[in-house]
Amino acid sequence: MTELSENALKPGATIGILGGGQLGRMLSVAASRLGFRTHIFEPSATPPAAHVADRITTASYEDAEALAAFAASVDVITYEFENIPTSALDLLETLKPIRPGREALRISQDRLTEKTFLQDLGLQTAAFADISDQASLDAALTQIGAPSILKTRRFGYDGKGQARIKTPDDAAEALAAMAGAPSILEGFVNFSHEVSVIAARGVSGEIACFDPGENIHRDGILHTTTVPARLSAGQRMDAVLMAGKILNALEYVGVLGVELFVTPQGLIVNEIAPRVHNSGHWTQNGCAIDQFEQHIRAVAGWSLGDGQRHSDVVMENLIGADMDRVPELAREPNAALHLYGKAEAKPGRKMGHVNRVQKPQT
Amino acid sequence: MTELSENALKPGATIGILGGGQLGRMLSVAASRLGFRTHIFEPSATPPAAHVADRITTASYEDAEALAAFAASVDVITYEFENIPTSALDLLETLKPIRPGREALRISQDRLTEKTFLQDLGLQTAAFADISDQASLDAALTQIGAPSILKTRRFGYDGKGQARIKTPDDAAEALAAMAGAPSILEGFVNFSHEVSVIAARGVSGEIACFDPGENIHRDGILHTTTVPARLSAGQRMDAVLMAGKILNALEYVGVLGVELFVTPQGLIVNEIAPRVHNSGHWTQNGCAIDQFEQHIRAVAGWSLGDGQRHSDVVMENLIGADMDRVPELAREPNAALHLYGKAEAKPGRKMGHVNRVQKPQT
Incomplete structure (x- = not known):
């Protein structure tokens, strides 16, 4: 292994993963393909990742002893979600490298910080304003106007912690829905469709992007991602350059998801996620090296895959009762099922996805 | 899940796998994709499959208590190798279904039984004879001639337990190499190349074959498998029909590997393996549903994938010191690495493989 960079992990090393959901699960499988072991840290019992991990620690993020033992047993630490308590990170970073940093x-834990960061990079975002009370909301609505969306600055996902403001009359109710949490008002963006770029940066600074995918949401949750996305060659290049700009500014190591709105005025950044992303699941069946392996390669200090795509893919999420369709999906030709091993198919719960592989158009 | 056959396992069920090597490891990963858990039974410590399995039992095949506990914890039993002690199977089959049966x-545990079975099906094999002593070997050599190969009837793999007989003068030495084990003399087959068919049969009798791959061996160990193989349309059809005939005759459930010699006189069966097969590893990056998932689907009573191939692939085994090439392989575009997590890279040891994905020729 002499030709990998000096700090590159060798097969046999252990990757620590904070979070044992489906992303941790698929990261664990990808790590195994490169000969790595994984150790999952997850507070809840029987997490999906446990079925395919070498070790699992079931403990709270407040449990300093468990965190220290976890760090001692791994060679690098990564994560499947961005809302890791700061105190846990403060402890872990003294013990082992955390990648991404x-x-x-x-930046990504706070919508206001994130939007400000993006704007400072010269990237377009929706108009936004910091909201702490009715007065700041009224002032912001005067400037940004309605329709607009009020969102909590932190801990939102899959449409949670959001309230639409169709007219200024909705303002009070929207603010009440935030339950006193620091919030951000975002202006309405008139976009034709949403795409996302799954991009990666390695320890030595090299960058590789997967082909942008086009996303369709239902009830605030990603429904399908289709590659290739409807983008002009220029838009495609813009999307990739924007992702690269973000990765470089953060001196990022790992995979990052960037959601973009396609508008006549160009691409507008919706949000970024410092991790593997649901809209990148298509790579499992469209590329020789998928987003999960790409992330593991980056955090392990390996060279990245180039992101080449061998097939067109439509990824569809299986939510809640969609699990009843599994027998039918299993009979579809060229449909690759990825189920997460979750016990209960609750409404709105991501239970799996299916990648429908198409031959590339020639 | 009402539309799967009544006996089909539901996600959440546990697949028991006898053997924790790389095949058990990749079966375990495939099972997880369908939401199954796996329980590995393996006598040796720290087997490769343990890193990606839900449970592992480390016990001998003579340990009746461990076997019974294993069977009690799983819903169906499958295996990654054919030389499972009969006594273990006798016990296990009273407790849970074993698939393939x-x-x-x-048949596949004994080369003589296997060749006789194939011949009875009307399939071509090399000429062969049962060898128990010098007299039977002399008689067989008169009939079959030299060059020929003497092989132990049981427990041979990767060229082990074999001795070439170039001239009748080599007979005594070859027989001595068998160390008294019941043996078989196989006549020399003049073939242009070797291909293998990875075929599957489901519980309701449906059959699906992957495209035949072309195999090249080095030092008795598979070196590369290339798809598509060099075969005429007629030969390709013959190969698939032969595999189907074998599957049906055995009322087989699961994936079977069939090695075939290509000769001017048609396809000659070399051997069959009642399991996923090294020459089918290319399917991981060439098909939406690979041989490992196909096997799990079959043993779980699910519908099979259709075996369609979306890409051309060249699979190369990484043996022993080939592990030193990993950094270089990691930099190759479209090369998918699959490492087995084995601690020590001993000479001749299968450490991993790489699937080089090519765009399909159009």
Whole structure:
């Protein structure tokens, strides 16, 4: 293994993963393909990742002893979600490298910080304003106007912690829905469709992007991602350059998801996620090296895959009762099932996805 | 899940796998994709499959208590190798279904039984004769001639337990190499190349074959498998029909590997393996559903994938010191690495493989 960079992990090393959901699960499988072991840290019992991990620690993020033992047993630490308690990160970073680094987490944990960061990079975002009370909301609505969306600055996902403001009359109710949490008002963006770029940066600074995918949401949750996305060659290049700009500014190591709105005025960044992303699941059946392996390669200090795509893919999420369709999906030709091993198919719960592989158009 | 056959396992069920090597490891990963858990039974410590399995039992095949506990914890039993001690199977089959069934094991465990079975099906094999002593070897050599190969009837793999007989003068030495084990003399087959068919049969009798791959061996160990293989349309059809005939005759459930010699006189069966097969590893990056998932689907009573191939692939085994090439392989575009997590890279040891994905020729 002499030709990998000096700090590259060798097969046999252990990757620590904070979070044992489906992303941790698929990261664990990808790590195994490169000969790595994984150790999952997850507070809840029987997490999906446990079925395919070498070790699992079931403990709270407040349990300093468990965190220290976890760190001692791994060679590098990564994560499947961005809302890791700061105190846990403060402890872990003294013990082992955390990749991607703290800066990416700090920025993506807070919508206001994130939007400000993006704007400072010269990237377009929706108009936005910091909201702390009715007065700041009223002032912001005067400037940004309605329709617009009020969102909590932190801990939102899959449409949670959001309230639409169709007219200024909705303002009070929307603010009440935030339950006193620091919030951000985002202006309405008139976009034709949403795409996302799954991009990666390695320890030595090299960058590789997967082909942008086109996303369709239902009830605030990603429904399908289709590659290739409807984008002009220029838009495609813009999307990739924007992702690269973000990765470089953060001195990022790992995979990052960037959601973009396609508008006549160009691409507008919706949000970034400092981790593997649901809209990148298509790579499992469209590329020789998928987003999960790409992330593991980056955090392990390996060279990245180039992101080449061998097939067109439509990824569809299986949510809640969609599990009843599994027998029918299993009979579809060229449909690759990926189920997460979750016990209960609750409404709105991501239970799996299916990648429908198409031959590339020639 | 009402539309799967009544006996089909539901996600959440546990697949028991006898053997924790790389095949058990990749079966375990495939099972997880369908939401199954796996329980590995393996006598040796720290087997490769343990890193990606839900449970592992480390015990001998003579340990009846461990076997019974294993069987009690799983819903169906499958295996990654054919030389499972009969006594273990006798016990296990009273407790849980074993798929593929005993008949396939009985036949493939013994080269003489296997060749006789194939001949009775009307399939071409090399000329062969049962060898128990010098007299039977002399008689067989008169009939079959030299060059020929003397092989132990049981427990041979990767060229082990074999001795070439170039001239009748080599006979005594070859027989001594068998160390008294019951043996078989196989006549020399003049073939242009070797291909293998990875075929599957489901519980309701449906059959699906992957495209035949072309195999090249080095030092008795598979070196590369290339798809598509060099075969005429007629030969390709013959190969698939032969595999189907074998599957049906055995009332087989699961994936079976069939090695075939290509000769001017048609396809000659070399051997069959009642399990996923090294020459089918290319399917991981060439098909939406690979041989490992196909096997799990079959033993779980699910519908099979259709075996369609979306890409051309060249699979190369990484043996022993080939592990030193990993950094270089990691930099190759479209090369998918699959490492087995084995601690020590001993000479001749299968450490991993790489699937080089090519765009399909159009």
